[in-house]
Amino acid sequence: MRTIDFLPKPRAKKSPSPKRTSQPSFAQDRRQETGRTVGRQYQSILMMLLISLVLLGGVGARLFYLQLSQGEVYREKAENNRIRIVPKQPVRGNLFDRKGRVLATTRLTHAAYLWPMAQKRENWPENRRRIAELLGVSEKSIEEKVQQAGFNSPTLIRIARSLTPAQITALEEYRSQISGIEVDIETVRDYPHKKIASHVLGYTGELDAEELKQRRSEGYRMGDVVGKMGVEAAYEQQLRGEWGGLQLEVDGAGKVMRVLGQKAAKPGKDVTLTLDLNVQKAAEAALGNRKGAVVALDPRTGAVLAMVSYPRFDPNVFSSQITPAIWKELQETKPFVNRAMRGFPPASTFKVVTQTAGMESGKYPPNTILGTFAYLNVGGTAFGEWNRAGFGPLGYVRALAMSSNTFHGQIGRGVGGPTLIKYAHIYGFGSKTGIEIPGEVPGLIADDAWKRKMLNWGWTDGDSVNMSIGQGFTQATPLQIAVMFAVPANGGYRVRPHLLADSTKKADQWRTNLHFKPTTIKTLREGLRAVVTSGTGKGLNVPYLPPVAGKSGTAEAPPGKSHTWFGGFAPFDNPEIVAVAFVEHSGGGGGSVAGPIVRQVMEAYFNKKPPNPNSK
Structure with a gap:
């Protein structure tokens, strides 16, 4: 019979392992190289994700700023690019003597208006020079009015009054070369008796920048003509009236497409004087x-x-x-x-x-x-x-x-x-x-x-x-x-x-x-x-x-x-x-x-x- 030996057998003695050297084996070198490559791939992917998130976040933040925070501002600018406001000055009240004879009234004339928003900055110096030459006014006066109104103003500003037929013709001839300038009819003060009673009646004139600053709280606006002496100044509130205007939609060429709204100007009150x-x-x-x-x-x-x-x-x-x-x-x-x-x-x-x-x-x-x-x-x-x-x-x-x-x-x-x-x-x-x-x-x-x-x-x-x-x-x-x-x-x-x-x-x-x-x-x-x-x-x-x-x-x-x-x-x-x-x-x-x-x-x-x- 064969006897089963349940006792453990003694292990064979291992031979000592070879001494490690400074040079790795091929297998070890391969394992190490493989591990570094995989890490770099993950690092690149993470970096790309991070950059994408930053870019998307920046775009989103900019969209948030433009759409929500500054949306109204840019919508207004867009509206201004297609909307033009044409002011209508009120007719000033008449002055009569004690027997109803006219001492001061108004007459129709032509004025030149400029639309600042239609001016390209690079062309503005040359346009300004040409406009000044055609109208016989100084470049300085035009520039001051544009600066006062602002280049983004949708409102036409008056830059010259009482145009001669020759000036009106010249502006029409240069219309294709000078953008944003128009000629319109307005009323100006007329004194039929010329020098008679000049110290009593006084005269009218457009508010300058300093006067406008002082009187803006009274409801005055750029382009207002006011009494500056005599009765014209003393009874300014009765004579002045209230502004009106048109709100027009225009295309890219400045052509009027339709009237969006209008307000009729309110004429000033007539004043009867004691003068004979x-x-x-x-x-x-x-x-x-x-x-x-x-x-x-x-x-x-x-x-x-x-x-x-x-x-x-x-x-x-x-x-x-x-x-x-x-x-x-x-x-x-x-x-x-x-x-x-x-x-x-x-x-x-x-x-x-x-x-x-x-x-x-x-x-x-x-x-x-x-x-x-x-x-x-x-x-x-x-x-x-x-x-x-x-x-x-x-x-x-x-x-x-x-x-x-x-x-x-x-x-x-x-x-x-x-x-x-x-x-x-x-x-x-x-x-x-x-x-x-x-x-x-x-x-x-x-x-x-x-x-x-x-x-x-x-x-x-x-x-x-x-x-x-x-x-x-x-x-x-x-x-x-x-x-x-x-x-x-x-x-x-x-x-x-x-x-x-x-x-x-x-x-x-x-x-x-x-x-x-x-x-x-x-x-x-x-x-x-x-x-x-x-x-x-x-x-x-x-x-x-x-x-x-x-x-x-x-x-x-x-x-x-x-x-x-x-x-x-x-x-x-x-x-x-x-x-x-x-x-x-x-x-x-x-x-x-x-x-x-x-x-x-x-x-x-x-x-x-x-x-x-x-x-x-």
Whole structure:
């Protein structure tokens, strides 16, 4: 039998393994090479996935930014590329005189408009040069308007007004070469009487960049034409109206495809003034080419019937491009100063205030008689009588008729500076009258404080005498002098001059009762009437006019010739008009130089003419 041996057999002893060397075997080298290749393949795939994710994420983020965050902006730009806004300026309200005659209106003309968005930046310098050459405007002005509107503006901007037929033809010829420029009809301000009443009416002009910045909060926009002087500025809100416009869809060539929307422009309101065109023309003709001013008003209400200042200007020049020649003329003549509202020494017209101070103070009642002399010696200074002899004893009426300096000098010295100054202020001197148009100055009524501040010297009796005859530091405007003459004319009321014809206001709303004594008003009126009947204003004592009262004045104005004044009212019993004429450095006397101007104004108002000397 065979015996099964369950005992383990002893293992054979292994031979020692060969010693490892620095050189791997082929199998080992193959395994190592295979492992590195597989790792690199995975690394490349991961890198490609990572780059793809980054790129896709970037594109997605950009799409998110464009579609969601900036989508509205780009949609608006796309819309602007096909939508053009054509603004329609409102028609400005008309200006009429008191009888419904046109003083300012509008007329149709052509203007050049530019669409900034249609301009390619690389072509813009050459287009701008060519446009400026065709329109006769500066490249700078065009560039400023485009910069102000912005190159992405869908709105047409006006770059030139009142185009000539030649300019319109030239633009049409170059239409294919200059993109985004159009010619359209617009209304511009028209003054049919040219220079007549230019200082009252003023003129209009387009807002510049600085003015637009200041007035944008009032609803103004680029291209707005506004009143820049006179009534045009004073009643801008009534006259301006509201803008309208068209929203058009255009194709790539700028051709209009359809109207998307429109808003009608709202015209401005008409304004009726107190001016009387016939009286205004007569006043301008009477003053002629002499520097000075004329004012006529209704003494009952202060309604201004005429206001003239020379040199004048034609406001129509501002409705188109101002040529270098016109600009040079404006610079040389300086016509924008309204002398009717500038201060000058009032001379003997101020004696109305002096007499009022004497009577109202009680120191020199209406029955006062004073001697007059060749001169009045005050503090070592001789204040001479204009006739160098004196007139003997005079009362108020005759003293005013003869315009005695020594009589009124005694009144002024007697009542003193403070009293004279008080009644000057009561008449409105030293303050603006309140007329609507801008540019008025208050004049000057000096006092002790003013003199000490300006000259470091107190008030003297000599200052009171000088003031009593309308000389020295005293400055008054022709408008203020007209207000002064209205007081004795209407029985003691100081009126507020105005230009708006407002039928809703009664006379008392335009005037203030000064509460002078009836005897004061009566004495003043008699003296002013005597000036015309037997004094320095006899040139107005003509039979074809209603009875006139008034006062002349001749002001020393070194180093030039004297200024001359005359102011008066008529009819004497029931005055309807006050007229004041002032001629700067004219020489001569007020009655002989300024008096005839007032007479011609009266002739126009009462529609009276002097008799023809050749008629039988």
